[in-house]
Amino acid sequence: MMKKHDFILAVLLGGAVLLGGGTASAQALSVPDTLSNYILTPKAPETPRINGAKVFGVRPGSLFLYTIPATGHRPMSFSAENLPKGLKLDKQTGRITGRVKKVGEYRVQLVAVNELGTARRELRIRVGEHIALTPPMGWNSWNCWGNAVSQEKVLSSAKAMVEKGLINHGWQYINIDDGWQGLRGGKHQGIMTNSKFPDMKGLADEVHGMGLKIGIYSGPWVGTYAGHVGAYCDNPDGTYDWVEKYANEYYRFVDPEKKVKHGVNYHHGKYSFVKNDVQQWVDWGMDYLKYDWNPNDVYHVKEMQEALRSHDRDIVYSLSNSAPWGDAAQWEKMANCWRTTGDIKDTWESMSKLGFNQTKWAPFVGPGHWIDPDMLVVGMVAGDRSCTIRVSLPMNNIHISACGACFLRRC
Numbered sequence: 001m002m003k004k005h006d007f008i009l010a011v012l013l014g015g016a017v018l019l020g021g022g023t024a025s026a027q028a029l030s031v032p033d034t035l036s037n038y039i040l041t042p043k044a045p046e047t048p049r050i051n052g053a054k055v056f057g058v059r060p061g062s063l064f065l066y067t068i069p070a071t072g073h074r075p076m077s078f079s080a081e082n083l084p085k086g087l088k089l090d091k092q093t094g095r096i097t098g099r100v101k102k103v104g105e106y107r108v109q110l111v112a113v114n115e116l117g118t119a120r121r122e123l124r125i126r127v128g129e130h131i132a133l134t135p136p137m138g139w140n141s142w143n144c145w146g147n148a149v150s151q152e153k154v155l156s157s158a159k160a161m162v163e164k165g166l167i168n169h170g171w172q173y174i175n176i177d178d179g180w181q182g183l184r185g186g187k188h189q190g191i192m193t194n195s196k197f198p199d200m201k202g203l204a205d206e207v208h209g210m211g212l213k214i215g216i217y218s219g220p221w222v223g224t225y226a227g228h229v230g231a232y233c234d235n236p237d238g239t240y241d242w243v244e245k246y247a248n249e250y251y252r253f254v255d256p257e258k259k260v261k262h263g264v265n266y267h268h269g270k271y272s273f274v275k276n277d278v279q280q281w282v283d284w285g286m287d288y289l290k291y292d293w294n295p296n297d298v299y300h301v302k303e304m305q306e307a308l309r310s311h312d313r314d315i316v317y318s319l320s321n322s323a324p325w326g327d328a329a330q331w332e333k334m335a336n337c338w339r340t341t342g343d344i345k346d347t348w349e350s351m352s353k354l355g356f357n358q359t360k361w362a363p364f365v366g367p368g369h370w371i372d373p374d375m376l377v378v379g380m381v382a383g384d385r386s387c388t389i390r391v392s393l394p395m396n397n398i399h400i401s402a403c404g405a406c407f408l409r410r411c
Helices: 004-014 142-148 149-164 198-207 240-246 274-284 298-309 325-334 348-355 360-365
Strands: 055-058 062-065 076-081 087-090 093-100 104-114 117-127 138-140 171-174 181-185 191-193 213-218 287-290 316-320 335-340 368-372 375-378 390-394 399-402
Touching: 004 368, 062 375, 076 087, 076 138, 093 390, 138 149, 138 213, 142 149, 149 171, 149 198, 171 287, 198 274, 213 274, 274 390, 287 298, 298 325
Parallel strands: 055 117, 138 171, 171 213, 213 287, 287 316, 316 335, 335 368
Antiparallel strands: 062 093, 076 104, 087 093, 104 117, 181 191, 375 390, 390 399
């Protein structure tokens, strides 16, 4: 009988079908011989092949970061024909950076060359109001590390995404979920990090240096689901009374008498610190935001959207969780992704009811705005996070993301 961790690795290697732009190959990881009968995805050739989506969106004047996703034998060199003014290409890494000010669509010819051959493919760069023209692909820390997430663990997962070859298939985002927050402070009176994240700016710089992007988590309550400081506060100076009474070293709400479970956190406070927090995230260099509460409401969604758009940094805006159906037209206008359900559990009943009940959202899905019916969980989530795989199912895209332990072959 196949062991649990072997099955999970087989799903990771053979099942990552990217309908939006390519196929994740088993070549990306070293595969045990015992799994050879379960992996049906053909290996990528040693000759160059350019993968990923064929279109990329950026707003005028925003920082641009795109890593050409190419498989094949290394070393490999890259070039790009007809790059718009303001962009430059690193020929060794295939990384395109810079800023484009002029609105329009630019048809760029990407070229990848190694000793075995040459690959060419067109990339359409659309400079305009919309980003996330294809569903974002990447990794989120929660199902792996939960509240124990740390800078070291996030960095190890980012390195694994590069070392194991997922970046060569279009995977971009390394997203930090709940558990990074400390108290408010700094020059913006934004939420600062706790002791598990000694240098968030340094972490973001290192992730960007790998050609990846990085995301962060928050919510418009005074506290988050895991009991950390949120974007609102009951005190005008940004202090939290419940922190003094209940917090542990990571400023997480804990009721030692176990009479209340996060009850003090689940409300919108009197004072908004949304603009403060967004300025802090921009300073750190964040590229993605998961904004989490229930139910999502138009006022708080719009408030965050306007704060994000007030800066010249493209930050993918993802709502969680259970965005109400009645406001579907609003989510389409204001968010890049939105959760359409509560949490999916690792049962057929849960997945079939939630994952296969999304057709009503079809009129609101398209480039720049995608539904998110949560992920398909394979393996233990709560007691054994080391063998968790997440299969996210946007309407026209399927991708699988593994925990850091699976990336690093520690299962």
